[in-house]
Amino acid sequence: MKISTKGRYGLTIMMELAAKFGEGPISLKSIAEKNSLSEHYLEQLVAPLRNAGLVKSIRGAYGGYILSKDPSHITSGDIIRILEGPISPVDFTEEDDPAKRNLWLRIRDSIAEVLDTTTLESLIAYKEEEQKDSYMFYI
Template structure:
């Protein structure tokens, strides 16, 4: 069991949208270019996100997408479920028929409860992470990278501090 491209791309695109919507609607073409996600794939994902009332579309010149509610009130689980991403670690899809015997009877396999618990814990965790949490993380990362770049530019080279032919006396 793993999260597929559909869920990963949906979350990534929603972070991008949340980071940039303060200056107006964000186009899928812009998200596609920044995140290297196919435009047609984004159109499919955003159709589902719109139907689940996570985004709103604005038509016409200057149009695009905005969040339908605040990022603080939207969880990663909301996004993943909206794009039909199953979060089930059981091999039977939770139907408890994972152990089909020779007689044709089906029941739970020996590890069914383990995988069902894992599925519940994943959903609980993803439901505890808001889109705003991810936006804040991304902003902190961008700030850290900008500070790192500034720090590298500010540090003078050793040769600038002590020119070769200059004698330093105490």
């Protein structure tokens, strides 16, 4: 299973909203500019996230998007499934060799476990920790 730009950029949107959770709405334009992404493409991605109830849109001059619930209650699995569909490394049928089917099911379940136990809150904490540990060298 390869996660497409839909899933990756959708996760980017959600991480940006999680990082500013409780501070008010964030515009897609600011997210697009900060991450060098297409604002038009982000607009297409935020619609299913809004329809699924993960984000809310705020209208007006200072509008934008906010998370509909705490970042600790939204997993990367929630986001990936909304944007990418079911998690499956391969399409297989009942006719497949049982040993191979078992392997594909175990891989699928392992991927799902990682995605379903990784919250936006933990991704933000990891990102902030990585930024603290990074060094700048000047010559």
